[in-house]
Amino acid sequence: MLPDQMEAEKNRKIIVAQANTIDLLENNVHQLQAELQNAYKRIAELTVEKETVVIDRNYKGFENESGKSMGYDRTD
Numbered sequence: 001m002l003p004d005q006m007e008a009e010k011n012r013k014i015i016v017a018q019a020n021t022i023d024l025l026e027n028n029v030h031q032l033q034a035e036l037q038n039a040y041k042r043i044a045e046l047t048v049e050k051e052t053v054v055i056d057r058n059y060k061g062f063e064n065e066s067g068k069s070m071g072y073d074r075t076d
Contacts, residue, residue: 001009
C-alpha cells in the first residue's frame with residue numbers, strides 16, 4: 001500500500017467509527033425523549049389526581065408540610 005492509501009484507509013476507519021457512535025447517540029436520544037414524554041404524561045396524571053383530593057385544612061390538628069400546626073382553636 002502506498003502512504004496515501006494507508007492514510008485514506010485510516011481516515012475511513014475513523015469515519016466509520018464516528019458514524020457508528022453517531023447512530024448509537026441518536027438512538028439514545030430517541031429513547032430518552034420517549035422516556036421524558038412518558039414522564040410528562042405521568043406527572044400530568046398525578047397532578048390531576050392530586051387536584052381532585054379534597055383536604056380539609058381547617059380541622060384541629062392539621063399540620064402543613066413544615067410541621068407547623070394550622071388547625072384553628074375556636075373557643076367561641
